[in-house]
Amino acid sequence: EAQVTQNPRYLITVTGKKLTVTCSQNMNHEYMSWYRQDPGLGLRQIYYSMNVEVTDKGDVPEGYKVSRKEKRNFPLILESPSPNQTSLYFCASSLSPAGTVYGYTFGSGTRLTVV
Amino acid sequence: AQSVTQLDSQVPVFEEAPVELRCNYSSSVSVYLFWYVQYPNQGLQLLLKYLSGSTLVKGINGFEAEFNKSQTSFHLRKPSVHISDTAEYFCAVSPMNRDDKIIFGKGTRLHILP
Secondary structure (H helix, E strand, O other): OOOEEEEOOEEEEOOOOOEEEEEEEOOOOOEEEEEEEEOOOEEEEEEEEEEOOEEEEOOOOOOOEEOOOOOOEOOEEEOOOOHHHOEEEEEEEEOOHHHOOOOOEEOOOEEEEEO | OOEEEOOOOEEEEEOOOOEEEOOEEEOOOOEEEEEEEEOOOOOEEEEEEEOOOOOEEEOHHHOEEEEEOOOOEEEEEEOOOOHHHOEEEEEEEEEOOOOOOOEEOOOEEEEEEO
């Protein structure tokens, strides 16, 4: 089954403790992206990657890092999480940049709480 | 720059009644248009898209949307909703002159009343 897999689904952590949210896709998509979803704000792009070793900032990149060492994986790293990073995070992949034309396939989401 | 406005944050509708979820956009260039659905505790799923051609687009689960260029709208419709349609619906727009940008609306939560 074609899918984007994120782990973990739920995570509670403390301020300042580094964490990584993993994302993997099995569709051989070149484009991958991370979004956060907050009530009233909709979806905002954090980082994206056009291909292996090619990453760039989205609209809200502060406090986040990413890497793309393999085509299928695109982990999101929070080096020093803060409470304002409490959110619902989605990884997405597409045949086309930014999900244009072909649309995105989204993961099931990671609900992160930073206390 | 482009923007997307979903006029209703929540829409309650009785089961088996028709529904329309409104989406308006602003853009100085031609756009691709999308509707995504997010069921409870799940990621977003592509419902339908308009790229070119016929302005009436049919999607999954009996939904359809009509592109109206003069009114810059892309409203989503279903003639008879079911309890399983309870979800949040997102409209999105992507400018044709850029292949790296998509803007999502803030979403419309559809509540199906028994």
